[in-house]
Amino acid sequence: MQSLGIDVLFKGTNFLRLLSGLWVAVRISLISVSISILVGLIVGVLMTSENRILKAVFRIYLEIVRIMPQMVLLFIVYFGTTRVFGWNLDAEIAAIFVFSFWGIAEMGDLVRGALISISKIQYESAMALGMNGKQVYYYVILPQTIRRLIPLSINLITRMIKTTSLVMMIGIVEVLKVAQQIIEANRRSSPNAAFGIFAVVFLLYFLICWPISRLSVSLEKRWS
Amino acid sequence: MEKALLSVRKLHKEFEGNTILKSIDLDVNRGEVIVIIGPSGCGKSTFLRCLNGLEDIQGGEIYLDGKKLQKNAKNISSVRQKIGMVFQSYDLFPHKTVLENILLAPVIVQKRKRAETEAEAMALLEKVGLADRKNDYPRQLSGGQKQRIAIVRALIMHPEVLLLDEITAALDPEMVHEVLQVVLNLAKNGSTMLIVTHEMTFAKAIADRVLFLEHGEIAEESRNPKAFFEMPGTERARQFLKSFEY
Numbered sequence: 001m002q003s004l005g006i007d008v009l010f011k012g013t014n015f016l017r018l019l020s021g022l023w024v025a026v027r028i029s030l031i032s033v034s035i036s037i038l039v040g041l042i043v044g045v046l047m048t049s050e051n052r053i054l055k056a057v058f059r060i061y062l063e064i065v066r067i068m069p070q071m072v073l074l075f076i077v078y079f080g081t082t083r084v085f086g087w088n089l090d091a092e093i094a095a096i097f098v099f100s101f102w103g104i105a106e107m108g109d110l111v112r113g114a115l116i117s118i119s120k121i122q123y124e125s126a127m128a129l130g131m132n133g134k135q136v137y138y139y140v141i142l143p144q145t146i147r148r149l150i151p152l153s154i155n156l157i158t159r160m161i162k163t164t165s166l167v168m169m170i171g172i173v174e175v176l177k178v179a180q181q182i183i184e185a186n187r188r189s190s191p192n193a194a195f196g197i198f199a200v201v202f203l204l205y206f207l208i209c210w211p212i213s214r215l216s217v218s219l220e221k222r223w224s
Numbered sequence: 225m226e227k228a229l230l231s232v233r234k235l236h237k238e239f240e241g242n243t244i245l246k247s248i249d250l251d252v253n254r255g256e257v258i259v260i261i262g263p264s265g266c267g268k269s270t271f272l273r274c275l276n277g278l279e280d281i282q283g284g285e286i287y288l289d290g291k292k293l294q295k296n297a298k299n300i301s302s303v304r305q306k307i308g309m310v311f312q313s314y315d316l317f318p319h320k321t322v323l324e325n326i327l328l329a330p331v332i333v334q335k336r337k338r339a340e341t342e343a344e345a346m347a348l349l350e351k352v353g354l355a356d357r358k359n360d361y362p363r364q365l366s367g368g369q370k371q372r373i374a375i376v377r378a379l380i381m382h383p384e385v386l387l388l389d390e391i392t393a394a395l396d397p398e399m400v401h402e403v404l405q406v407v408l409n410l411a412k413n414g415s416t417m418l419i420v421t422h423e424m425t426f427a428k429a430i431a432d433r434v435l436f437l438e439h440g441e442i443a444e445e446s447r448n449p450k451a452f453f454e455m456p457g458t459e460r461a462r463q464f465l466k467s468f469e470y
Contacts, residue, residue, distance in 0.1 A: 124278055125315035125374075129329035129381060130305040132297055139328060143319050223319070 005192030009200055014182050018197075021178030022204050024092075028174070029161045032096050036103025036160070037153065043104055044111020058108065065105035071166050073098045078170040095167040099160055106156050114148040115141075147223045154216035158209045165205075175201055229254045229289060229416055230275070230307075230385055236283030237267070237274055237440075244270050245440040247284070252385065255414045259427040259449070262437035263464060268420045269312075271437070272387045275418070276307040288384070305333065308383030312390040314370035316362040316377070322349070323358040326377045334381065341380065348376045352406050368399030372406055379410075386410070388419045424468050428453045436461045 009015050047058050078094040081087040089097075118141055126136040168177040179201045183193045190196075228251035237245040244267045252258060260268045273279040275286060277293065277300045286293040293303055316325050326345045330336045349355040352372040362370055371391055378386060388407065392400040404426050411417065411430050421427055427434065431449040435442050436456070444461045446452035456462045 119313075121311060121313050121315045122317070125309075125311060126317075128276060128278065128304055128309040128311075129377070130301045130333040131329065132301055135332055139332060140317055144317075147319060 003190070003192050004199070005190050005194065005196030006200070008182060008186045008190045008193040008197060011186070017178050017182065018175060018200065018204070021173060021175035022208075024172060024174040025161070025164045025167075025176075026208065028092060028095050028099065028164050028167060028172075029157075032099035032103055033157050033160055035096070035100040036107045036156075039100070039104045040107025041111055043108030044115065047108055047112035048115050062105045062109055065102050070098065070102060070163055071169060073101065074166060074170055091167070091170045091172045094170060095164070095172060099164070103156065103160055107153060110149055110152045110156065111145070114145045114152075117148060118144055147219075151216045151220045154212055158212055161209055161212075162205065175204060227290065228252060228287075229256075231287040232275070232284070233287070234284035235271075235274060235281055235286065237270060237279060238282045243440055245274070245281075248440075248442060250435070250442075252416060252418065254384075254416055257411045257415075257417045257419065257430050257432045258435060259431035259433070260418065260420045260435045260437055261422070261424070261427060261464070262435075262443075266437045267440040268437045269389050272309070272389050272418060272420055275385075275387060276304050276309055278309075301333070305329075305381050306384045307387060308378035308381055308385070309387040309389065310371070310374045310378050310391050312393050314362070314367055314374060314394070316370055316373055318362050321359050321361055322354070322365070322373050325362070325373060326380055329377070330380050345376070345380055348379055349373075351409070352376055353402075366399060367395045368402045371395065371399075371403045375403075375406055375410075384416060386415055386417045388417060388421070390420050390422065392421065392423060422468075424453065424465065436464065438464075 009018070043058065046054060049055065074095065077098050078089060078091060081089060122140055122144070123136055126140040131139070164174065165176045167174055168180075173181075179197045183197050186193050230250075230252040232248055232250040235245055235248040237243070248271065250258075260271065262268050270279055274281050277295060280295070288303060288306060293299065316322075317328070320328065323342070323345060326348070327338065327341055330341045331338055346355060346358070349358060352375065354369060354372055354376075357365060357369065357373075362373075365373070375391075391407075392403050395403065400423065404423065407417070407419070407426075408430055419427070419430070428449050432447070434444075434446045434449045434452050436444040436446075436452075436458070438460055444452075444456060444458045446457070452461075453465065456465060
């Protein structure tokens with residue numbers, strides 16, 4: 001059998017380089033996911049508003065995010081703005097902006113869905129027991145909203161983490177880019193490295209996303 | 225004459241330009257069971273909802289123990305603790321167990337001690353025959369069981385009046401009986417209740433007074449339910465009761 005090309009991983013500091021590339025991807029994800037959750041919660045509440053203009057604005061925003069490929073958004077923000085507005089955006093900032101722009105819209109829509117799925121009678125029966133507005137939200141509505149939200153938002157989070165692999169297209173040296181560099185540098189000595197190194201990258205993504213999706217499964221089971 | 229526990233004076237309710245309730249007057253005495261019947265859309269559920277402030281009213285006053293109901297947050301919360309309500313749809317909190325459902329309001333709203341309240345909750349659960357389900361979640365219970373828990377959840381607040389809004393309307397027929405039995409026992413023990421129902425046999429058995437509501441008005445009132453159900457005084461009530469015969 002041919003060599004799997006794993007040996008390249010242990011040459012020099014290759015493995016450490018991969019890990020530091022992974023950290024770049026994780027860092028971009030972490031920041032974007034945090035922004036998305038926080039702002040998404042607020043946007044979700046606003047999306048349930050009766051205000052027509054507000055509704056229309058969020059509707060258009062959500063459609064744009066859903067229709068446009070993330071890569072196109074990345075290119076517009078990173079390359080497009082440089083010439084048109086003269087912005088010299090840092091690539092990582094551009095990436096965080098795009099991923100948050102995406103995450104906020106989807107998170108907001110999830111929050112909106114969870115909020116409107118709670119029936120009016122839940123509010124009323126809590127009020128009929130003498131609870132005030134804060135108590136109704138804190139003890140009755142929010143726990144139910146969060147339970148519905150967690151499996152859905154974890155799905156969104158893992159999708160966001162996976163999609164950070166696109167940021168190499170705007171020159172960010174994250175785990176996939178590092179992998180490419182390692183493979184290129186060892187093309188002569190280990191032509192099979194493409195298999196081994198990309199397999200390791202796969203494994204690294206798996207190690208990040210798997211615990212998160214297990215968490216979601218176990219929470220779903222506990223709360224179903 | 226004994227002072228009424230709950231008094232309604234010229235209650236007027238409109239919704240989007242339509243009059244739902246027209247100048248309703250009613251005095252409810254302590255220990256009295258009042259059954260409200262009438263065709264759907266006559267305003268009977270809305271009437272109950274006005275009494276504990278779930279609906280705004282456009283005119284008239286409601287007095288509980290001689291004190292006028294105000295719509296401000298503090299007043300309405302204390303009124304709602306005194307006027308318990310059970311709804312048609314089983315409205316238990318799905319993320320809480322039976323016991324947690326019952327204890328939530330007494331502990332957070334009335335600031336009662338958990339241990340004592342729990343003892344009382346267990347005694348009430350015993351009475352409705354569901355003590356063994358205290359750690360179940362609502363989804364594990366049948367409709368009739370959920371509705372009995374909802375009654376216990378209202379009772380533990382020690383309400384002075386209990387409003388029951390078509391509490392058996394969404395139940396399978398074989399579960400209606402177990403719920404109504406609980407309500408009959410409450411009546412025997414002197415609870416003051418206003419009951420909206422379509423169960424005419426039950427109404428006849430439990431009512432001290434019957435109100436027949438139509439187009440938002442009390443079309444007929446009878447302090448003799450037996451006589452009312454045999455021979456209503458108004459043609460409209462006769463027609464309505466006839467619609468329950470097969």
